Amino acid sequence: QVQLVESGGGLVQAGGSLRLSCAASGRTFSRYAMGWFRQAPGKEREFVASITWSGGSTLYANSVKGRFTISRDNAKNTLYLQMSSLKPEDTAVYYCARGSTGYSSDSGPYDYWGQGTQVTVSS
Numbered sequence: 001q002v003q004l005v006e007s008g009g010g011l012v013q014a015g016g017s018l019r020l021s022c023a024a025s026g027r028t029f030s031r032y033a034m035g036w037f038r039q040a041p042g043k044e045r046e047f048v049a050s051i052t053w054s055g056g057s058t059l060y061a062n063s064v065k066g067r068f069t070i071s072r073d074n075a076k077n078t079l080y081l082q083m084s085s086l087k088p089e090d091t092a093v094y095y096c097a098r099g100s101t102g103y104s105s106d107s108g109p110y111d112y113w114g115q116g117t118q119v120t121v122s123s
Contacts, residue, residue, distance in 0.1 A: 022096030
C-alpha cells in the first residue's frame with residue numbers, strides 16, 4: 001500500500017512563494033512518475049505539473065509555467081512543488097499523486113493520491 005502525505009501549504013500574500021512536499025511510503029517511489037493537481041472551491045480538479053521517475057522530464061499546466069517547479073528526491077522518497085509569484089487564483093487544495101503508467105496531464109493514469117494541502121493566496 002502506498003501512502004502519500006502532502007505538507008507545506010499555508011496562507012501567503014500574492015507574489016509570495018511556498019514549497020510543497022509530498023512524502024511517499026514504500027520502496028517503489030523511484031519507479032514511478034509523480035504529479036501535482038489542485039482543486040479550487042466549486043471547480044474541478046486540474047493538472048498542475050508532473051515529472052518522470054528519473055526527474056529528467058517535466059510537464060506543466062500553462063497557468064503555472066514559469067512560476068512553479070516540480071522536482072523529486074528519490075533518495076528521500078519525496079516530491080516537491082516550488083511555487084513562486086503566487087496569485088489569488090492559485091488558491092486551492094493541492095494533491096500529489098503517483099502515475100502508474102507514466103507522467104501525464106490527465107488524472108486517469110494516477111492511481112494513488114494524497115489527502116491534500118491547502119494553499120491560500122491573499123490579494
